[in-house]
Amino acid sequence: xxxxxxxxxxxxTRTPAALDALLRDLPETWTLRNEGENSWSAFDVAGHLxxxxxTDWMPRVRIVLQFGETQTxxxxxxxxxxxxxxxxxxxxxxxxxxxxxSENLGQLRALNLRQEELALRGRHPALGVVTxxxxxxxxxxxDLTHLHQISRVLAHQYREAVxxxxxxxxxLQCAGHSSP
Amino acid sequence: xxxxxxxxxxxxTRTPAALDALLRDLPETWTLRNEGENSWSAFDVAGHLxxxxxTDWMPRVRIVLQFGETQTxxxxxxxxxxxxxxxxxxxxxxxxxxxxxSENLGQLRALNLRQEELALRGRHPALGVVTxxxxxxxxxxxDLTHLHQISRVLAHQYREAVxxxxxxxxxLQCAGHSSP
Numbered sequence: 122x123x124x125x126x127x128x129x130x131x132x133x134t135r136t137p138a139a140l141d142a143l144l145r146d147l148p149e150t151w152t153l154r155n156e157g158e159n160s161w162s163a164f165d166v167a168g169h170l171x172x173x174x175x176t177d178w179m180p181r182v183r184i185v186l187q188f189g190e191t192q193t194x195x196x197x198x199x200x201x202x203x204x205x206x207x208x209x210x211x212x213x214x215x216x217x218x219x220x221x222x223s224e225n226l227g228q229l230r231a232l233n234l235r236q237e238e239l240a241l242r243g244r245h246p247a248l249g250v251v252t253x254x255x256x257x258x259x260x261x262x263x264d265l266t267h268l269h270q271i272s273r274v275l276a277h278q279y280r281e282a283v284x285x286x287x288x289x290x291x292x293l294q295c296a297g298h299s300s301p
Numbered sequence: 302x303x304x305x306x307x308x309x310x311x312x313x314t315r316t317p318a319a320l321d322a323l324l325r326d327l328p329e330t331w332t333l334r335n336e337g338e339n340s341w342s343a344f345d346v347a348g349h350l351x352x353x354x355x356t357d358w359m360p361r362v363r364i365v366l367q368f369g370e371t372q373t374x375x376x377x378x379x380x381x382x383x384x385x386x387x388x389x390x391x392x393x394x395x396x397x398x399x400x401x402x403s404e405n406l407g408q409l410r411a412l413n414l415r416q417e418e419l420a421l422r423g424r425h426p427a428l429g430v431v432t433x434x435x436x437x438x439x440x441x442x443x444d445l446t447h448l449h450q451i452s453r454v455l456a457h458q459y460r461e462a463v464x465x466x467x468x469x470x471x472x473l474q475c476a477g478h479s480s481p
Contacts (some may be wrong), residue, residue: 124462128328132455135323142318143448148308248465255464262456262463266472268323269452275312276445282304283442284435285428292446295475 124258126234133226136264137219140167143271145215152211156277156297163271167214168202170267174221176201178260179228185243185253186232193244229257273297304438306414313406316444317399320347323451325395332391336457336477343451347394348382350447354401356381358440359408365423365433366412373424409437453477 144152144163155162161169181194206214239254276292287293324332324343335342341349361374386394419434456472467473 122330122334122458122462124459125328125330128330131327132331135327138322139319142322143315146311147315148305148311150302150305150308151312154302245465251464251466255462255466258459258462258464259466259470262459262466262470262472265452265456266470269449269456269472269475272445272449272452276442276449278302279304279438279442282302282435282438284431284438285425286431286435286439286442290439290442290446291477292442292449295449297471 124239124254126239126257129257129261130226130229132261133222133264136170136268137215137222139268140170140271141215141219145212151275151278154274154278156274160297161270161274163274164206164211164214165202166267166271166274167211167218168206168209169199170264171205171214171218171221172201173197173263174218174225178256179225181243181256182229182232182253185241185256186238188243190242190244190250193246196246270297304419304434306419306437309437309441310406310409312441313402313444316350316448317395317402319448320350320451321395321399325392331455331458334454334458336454340477341450341454343454344386344391344394345382346447346451346454347391347398348386348389349379350444351385351394351398351401352381353377353443354398354405358436359405361423361436362409362412362433365421365436366418368423370422370424370430373426376426450477 144167152163155165176195177197184192184194205217209217234253239252239257241253242250243253243256245251273292273295276290280287280293283290283293324347332343335345356375357377364372364374385397389397414433419432419437421433422430423433423436425431453472453475456470460467460473463470463473
């Protein structure tokens with residue numbers, strides 16, 4: 122399936138409400154636990170999504186439109202969520218994510234990107250040349266990567282509790298693929 | 302983390318709204334496409350969740366309470382969603398799932414299960430002896446397995462669209478683990 126800007130926006134619009142419905146007021150034994158060691162909890166992931174709204178997607182869209190391939194994107198800081206989550210509740214993070222996403226989508230819509238602009242090229246610090254279309258599709262799949270991760274992190278907390286059913290439950294077979 | 306009935310109910314309560322927020326009115330190019338061959342679309346998964354509400358969780362809870370290990374559960378029909386989805390829209394499936402889940406949780410709460418009842422044993426046709434606690438924990442992780450699957454199935458539709466970013470997106474590395 123080819124990239125379609127309206128389809129991308131449809132998905133991006135829904136993620137904050139989906140995470141809100143899943144996570145708000147869920148007991149902290151689900152939301153604050155991770156998969157061990159330096160892995161992320163659902164709470165950490167919410168902070169990461171906020172950090173990406175601030176520093177990744179729309180800032181990079183603007184760099185492509187303004188400078189094309191001549192200005193390399195700032196590398197994304199994978200530890201940047203630490204600042205976002207400090208002193209916050211999960212409810213506050215969900216509110217903040219919804220607010221930032223809504224603002225960013227408002228700005229994206231206001232750009233009124235034409236089909237030919239989606240082919241514009243930018244420069245990623247590690248991947249090299251990328252298109253605006255690829256950047257926008259990645260924004261959506263990044264949401265799905267973290268929804269996939271959150272469902273796995275929550276399920277991990279019941280790994281023992283399900284007893285012999287564990288072999289039937291696909292999410293418990295997933296060792297994780299996210300560079301978290 | 303040990304099984305906790307209130308935590309399980311917290312999660313089970315949230316799944317219908319989370320799926321609704323993610324999927325309702327999302328373009329059909331996301332919701333009706335699968336991962337190829339006989340794999341499931343998000344629409345199929347919604348039908349499967351409905352079928353499990355009708356025939357799996359609460360019916361099995363009642364068998365454990367009434368007959369213990371002496372009556373083996375009916376095998377679950379993995380193709381049972383075919384009847385559920387016929388002639389339905391995704392919106393109708395989401396409504397039906399929410400209604401059945403709410404009814405089932407009402408019945409579960411009304412049982413007022415005591416801690417010692419959670420240790421009661423039943424008999425699964427393939428797994429043998431299982432406890433009521435394991436059955437209820439599995440209900441919750443089954444939701445998460447399918448949320449994990451849906452995020453993967455949606456992401457798959459943009460596998461090409463993300464271009465060189467695909468290596469960074471964990472959900473695209475997941476080959477799937479669900480017996481679907």
